[in-house]
Amino acid sequence: MIQGYRRPDGSFGIRNHLLVLGINGLALRAAEKIARGIAGAVCVATVSGRGQVEPDLGLHLDQLVGLGCNPNAGAVLVVGVDDETTQGVSARIAATGMPVQAVSFAEAHEDVLAVVDLGTRRAAALARLASRVRRESVPVAGLTVGIECGHSDATSGLVSNPVVGGAIDALVDHGGTAIIGETVEWLGAEHLLARRARIPQVGDAIVAAVRERERMAAASGRSLTGNNPGEENIRGGLSTIEEKSLGAIVKSGTRPVDGVLQVAERPQRPGLYVMDGPAFSPDSITGFAASGAQVVVFTTGPGNSYASALAPTVKVSAQPDAVRRLAEQIDFDASAALTGGQPIAALAERLFETILDVAEGTLTFGEILGEGLEVPTRIRGSL
Amino acid sequence: MTIVPTSADALVLHADDDVAVLLRPVAAGEAVVASGAAGPATLRIAASLPLGHKIALRPLAAGSTVRKYGEAIGRLTADVAPGEHVHVHNLESLRATGGDAAPPQP
Numbered sequence: 110m111i112q113g114y115r116r117p118d119g120s121f122g123i124r125n126h127l128l129v130l131g132i133n134g135l136a137l138r139a140a141e142k143i144a145r146g147i148a149g150a151v152c153v154a155t156v157s158g159r160g161q162v163e164p165d166l167g168l169h170l171d172q173l174v175g176l177g178c179n180p181n182a183g184a185v186l187v188v189g190v191d192d193e194t195t196q197g198v199s200a201r202i203a204a205t206g207m208p209v210q211a212v213s214f215a216e217a218h219e220d221v222l223a224v225v226d227l228g229t230r231r232a233a234a235l236a237r238l239a240s241r242v243r244r245e246s247v248p249v250a251g252l253t254v255g256i257e258c259g260h261s262d263a264t265s266g267l268v269s270n271p272v273v274g275g276a277i278d279a280l281v282d283h284g285g286t287a288i289i290g291e292t293v294e295w296l297g298a299e300h301l302l303a304r305r306a307r308i309p310q311v312g313d314a315i316v317a318a319v320r321e322r323e324r325m326a327a328a329s330g331r332s333l334t335g336n337n338p339g340e341e342n343i344r345g346g347l348s349t350i351e352e353k354s355l356g357a358i359v360k361s362g363t364r365p366v367d368g369v370l371q372v373a374e375r376p377q378r379p380g381l382y383v384m385d386g387p388a389f390s391p392d393s394i395t396g397f398a399a400s401g402a403q404v405v406v407f408t409t410g411p412g413n414s415y416a417s418a419l420a421p422t423v424k425v426s427a428q429p430d431a432v433r434r435l436a437e438q439i440d441f442d443a444s445a446a447l448t449g450g451q452p453i454a455a456l457a458e459r460l461f462e463t464i465l466d467v468a469e470g471t472l473t474f475g476e477i478l479g480e481g482l483e484v485p486t487r488i489r490g491s492l
Numbered sequence: 493m494t495i496v497p498t499s500a501d502a503l504v505l506h507a508d509d510d511v512a513v514l515l516r517p518v519a520a521g522e523a524v525v526a527s528g529a530a531g532p533a534t535l536r537i538a539a540s541l542p543l544g545h546k547i548a549l550r551p552l553a554a555g556s557t558v559r560k561y562g563e564a565i566g567r568l569t570a571d572v573a574p575g576e577h578v579h580v581h582n583l584e585s586l587r588a589t590g591g592d593a594a595p596p597q598p
Contacts, residue, residue: 263513263544266561267503297587298563323587334585346513346544348578349585352565410544429543447515447543 112469113247113403114183117206121247122180123403123468124421126151127236129228132173132198133158133190136214139221140188143212143228147236151182151418153483158190160491168372170198172485175373175399177202177209179419183239184208186232188224191215208238244470250284250379252468255397255405255420256360257290259390261338262345262410266356268427268446268453269408275457276406276464277362281381288370288402289361290384290393293322293337297351298358302383307365314369318385337388345410360408372486373399390415392486394422399485404464412438416475418483421467424474425460438474440467502535502547504528506562511546511578513560524575535575546578558583 113121127147131140131154144152153176161169177185177198185202187209189195195213203209210231217223256273258265277287295302299319306312326333338347347353367380373396376382386396390413394405398419405422407413412435416422426432427443441463445451467473475481501524502512512526512535522537526549535547546560552572557564566583 263546267505267513267544297565297585301563332585333587334580343580344542346542346546346579348546348580348583349566349587351563351585351587352560355561355563355565 110246111249111252111465112244113251114180114242114244115247116180118178118180120180120401121251121403122183123252123470124181124419125183125239125242126181126419127232127239128153128177128179128182128185128419129188129232130173130177130185130198131155131188132194135159135190136188136224139214139224139228142225143186143188143232146225146229147232150232150236151481153418154188155485157485157487157491158194162492165488165491168488169485171373172395172399173198174201175375175401176395176419176483176485178205178207179398179401179403181403181419182207183242184235185210186228186235187211188228189213208235210235248284249280249465252280252404252464253286253288253376253400253402254280254464255288255290255394255400255402255417257390257394257397257405258294258357258360258408259413259415260341260345260409260411261347261353261357262342262428263347263356264345264427264444264447265408265410266347266353266359268456269410269425269443270356270360271453272427272443272446272456272460273360273406273408273425274362275454276461277360277381278364279457279461280464281362281364281379284379286376286379286382287361288376288382288384288397288400289358290386290396291357291388292318292383292385293326293333293350293388294354294357295319295383296323296333296354297349298354301355302358302361302366305364305366307367307380311366311368314385315366315383318369318383341411360406370400372396375401387486391482391484394420395483395485398483404468406460406464409439414438414480415482416473416480418481421473422475422481423460423464423467438478440473500525500527500532502526504530504533504549505560508559508562510549510552510558511560512549514541514543514545514547517542538573538576541577548572548574548576548578550574552578557586
């Protein structure tokens with residue numbers, strides 16, 4: 110058992126944020142101003158919101174609603190422009206039992222100062238309400254961990270990802286849930302993921318998802334090399350997408366794959382899932398947070414500054430140089446496997462303990478440095 | 493799960509592999525010990541390389557498939573001598589080349 114915040118939908122949070130959720134680019138600054146007026150509030154605001162068509166529109170709204178339902182939020186203020194979308198998003202979040210209020214430019218007759226005033230008042234009341242929830246004993250099995258790698262180098266596949274894989278095996282064995290995303294980084298290793306599918310349909314869906322990304326890459330008319338692996342990967346010794354993928358999927362551990370999720374889709378049962386989504390860390394990690402992940406474990410070689418605003422992001426590196434240079438940015442130093450003869454299994458056990466520690470309130474450097482952001486992914490341009 | 497031995501300079505991850513991964517930066521002309529899945533081998537380094545880069549375990553021919561983790565990671569575009577750097581200058585992806593390459597079977 111760990112100490113967490115129980116939520117009305119049966120999940121639990123590991124943080125108890127007031128979330129100010131800007132759901133339209135026109136409301137972004139107002140959402141930021143409201144959040145600045147409330148101590149400890151977290152602001153998540155999209156830059157998009159008009160002219161979107163399906164399937165982009167539905168995906169965008171699903172991500173915003175999913176972020177609003179993340180159990181690390183104790184209450185949510187939705188900041189929108191038009192009444193219909195603002196009420197629609199609010200109602201979908203409120204359906205989970207989450208305390209929600211909304212403010213829109215429509216109700217304030219497009220007066221941004223009035224939106225900020227009304228929003229600050231409503232947010233203050235919500236912050237008071239959320240503060241009444243106390244940490245209590247909750248099962249580790251209720252944890253959902255998103256697993257990401259960014260700016261990978263050869264130490265990622267050699268050490269960091271195996272260490273994370275060991276910790277994820279421990280989480281899944283405790284009855285918890287883990288999600289690995291970044292479909293294009295299964296390319297060349299998808300047969301190994303598919304082999305671990307709980308049922309054949311899941312394996313077929315994994316291979317199909319990779320083929321679709323491969324088709325997208327080919328349709329762009331450019332080779333993946335230079336894009337993925339990117340410049341930092343190549344400098345770190347990774348030569349091809351196959352090599353990067355083979356190192357990347359190791360972070361999913363060794364347990365059976367229970368299903369393929371779409372971006373922002375919440376797993377219906379505990380277990381290990383793959384999310385068919387983009388590889389860029391901000392988009393990918395936002396997908397995990399929108400699917401209810403309370404924690405993200407993020408491996409990197411030379412360092413990567415991105416962190417989720419809602420899900421504390423535990424940075425792991427085994428690069429001896431990076432962990433020394435970025436002592437106040439890397440949360441978990443796995444370099445001892447390279448330089449100090451530490452077995453991977455021992456580091457994996459320590460990482461699992463670190464995840465539980467962060468779940469109970471220890472701050473990640475991303476939280477301390479205020480680097481948190483959410484970036485809903487887009488499928489194509491707006492009208 | 494991989495065990496990283498600290499006594500070695502480079503690691504062979506799988507018995508079928510054609511390359512070793514450097515566990516520390518190495519200088520041109522150095523003799524490095526690659527250990528791991530295929531047993532220890534001593535290799536003369538052709539050029540200085542950073543940690544994490546790959547060196548060939550044996551002579552490898554242009555056009556041949558290179559294995560790491562026991563899996564195909566690409567195809568050589570030039571002949572490679574033992575101890576020589578294997579990277580983007582002589583290794584290309586077998587995939588994402590226009591969608592004509594078949595994915596490995598599960």
